[in-house]
Structures are given as structure tokens and as C-alpha cells.
Amino acid sequence: RKEVEQDPGPFNVPEGATVAFNCTYSNSASQSFFWYRQDCRKEPKLLMSVYSSGNEDGRFTAQLNRASQYISLLIRDSKLSDSATYLCVVNGGGADGLTFGKGTHLIIQP
Amino acid sequence: DAGVIQSPRHEVTEMGQEVTLRCKPISGHDYLFWYRQTMMRGLELLIYFNNNVPIDDSGMPEDRFSAKMPNASFSTLKIQPSEPRDSAVYFCASSPGGDYGYTFGSGTRLTVV
Numbered sequence: 001r002k003e004v005e006q007d008p009g010p011f012n013v014p015e016g017a018t019v020a021f022n023c024t025y026s027n028s029a030s031q032s033f034f035w036y037r038q039d040c041r042k043e044p045k046l047l048m049s050v051y052s053s054g055n056e057d058g059r060f061t062a063q064l065n066r067a068s069q070y071i072s073l074l075i076r077d078s079k080l081s082d083s084a085t086y087l088c089v090v091n092g093g094g095a096d097g098l099t100f101g102k103g104t105h106l107i108i109q110p
Numbered sequence: 111d112a113g114v115i116q117s118p119r120h121e122v123t124e125m126g127q128e129v130t131l132r133c134k135p136i137s138g139h140d141y142l143f144w145y146r147q148t149m150m151r152g153l154e155l156l157i158y159f160n161n162n163v164p165i166d167d168s169g170m171p172e173d174r175f176s177a178k179m180p181n182a183s184f185s186t187l188k189i190q191p192s193e194p195r196d197s198a199v200y201f202c203a204s205s206p207g208g209d210y211g212y213t214f215g216s217g218t219r220l221t222v223v
Contacts, residue, residue, distance in 0.1 A: 032209045043201055043214035044153070087153070089211070097143060097166065098212060102152035 004090050006101035014109050017078050021104045023088030024070045032091040033064055035073050037084045038103065044087055047073075075106075083108045114215035116202050122221045128190040131218045133202030134183055141205040143212060144177055144187050148198045159185065160207075192222045 003026045013019045025033075033050035048055065050062040050071050061074040071090075075082055088101035115134040123129055135142045143158040157167040159179045167177070174193070179185040189196055199219050203212035 034211050043217050045214070046211040049209070049211065091209070097155055097158050100153040
């Protein structure tokens, strides 16, 4: 099965700071990309899709670099409520379905 | 919509017993997925269905695991016999397909003692 690699962290970041995560994927045929957020003992929830041209949703910005096969997530003005695990997700195309990274654990400190 | 509904939320069973996990996908979603999550291995795809038909079961760990989707609104994942190493959180997710992401249920936390 194709792999998605993430730095597990934890990233300890002061409130108000900017934090960025990267994720690399091995399947060059991957067609769609997502960031999911998972809170402790909860299910993963879709945070945002990642488009080729990059996209922004409020304080969150996602970028895709197909040539280097990585995607990134930038969080500006971080809030305590941003503390969670962020999962990088790649659709391998065809019948592969979504492949999830193991997640990056983010802790925002007051 | 109530979202993806899974039951039970928690299950504690003894080794060797049969365990059945249940899932009701979002109405209109053609795809249904079963995932298992552990600290060591993260989220692993076990099997998925398209229009009630199993498409890829290569992630099912062994013959002790089986999954069915008798209709568009219900799926089961069965483990028989269960073993302690099956302890994990099992998630069901559904999707309308295309480039849409998945919506997950709340999961079933399984403990086999």
C-alpha cells in the first residue's frame, strides 16, 4: 500500500504563533489531498481539501507541491482550540481509496 | 442528517468470542469504508464497499474478519474468534465518491481481554 509520511511531533507552540506541518506521499499518481483533524478519543473530521493552486480557509492555508510530492498546512494566529492531531490524507486514485498519515500532534500552549 | 452512526460505542469481550460492529452510512453516500486505528499503525483501511459491493478487502488482516453490506443503509464488521491484538478503535466512514472526503462515525472502541 502506498505511504503517507508525517512528523508525529508533538509540536508545542505558544498561543498566537504560526505553525506549519509538511507531509510527503509516495504515489505520484495521487489525485486528491486532504487535511483531517482528530481530537483525542474522537473521530477524524475533514479540515480542508488541498488544491493544486493552494487554498486558504480563515487561519488555515494548504499547499500542494506535486513535483516534490508533499503537502503542507499552515496555521496562523494559533488558538488553544487548535490543539489536536492533524492527519495528512491522500487519494491514490483508482480503487485505492484514501490513505491516511499517522498524524502530527499539535499542542498550543497558553 | 444524523451523520454516520456506529454501534456499539464501546465493546469489551473475552478472547475467543464473536464481535459484531455495526454502521449506518449517510443516506445517498455510495461508498462505505471500515478503518481500524491503533497507536502503532495509525488508521488502516480494512475494506470498502461501493453500492453495497465489496471492492477492496486487501486490508482485512485475516480470515477471522468479515464484513457485509446487505443494503445501502447498513454494514457489519465481524471478528470471530476475537483476539487481544484486535483491540483498537474501529471507524466506519462513508462518502458520495469523487473528490469528496469521508465522513467518519464516532467509532467503536474494542477491547479484547
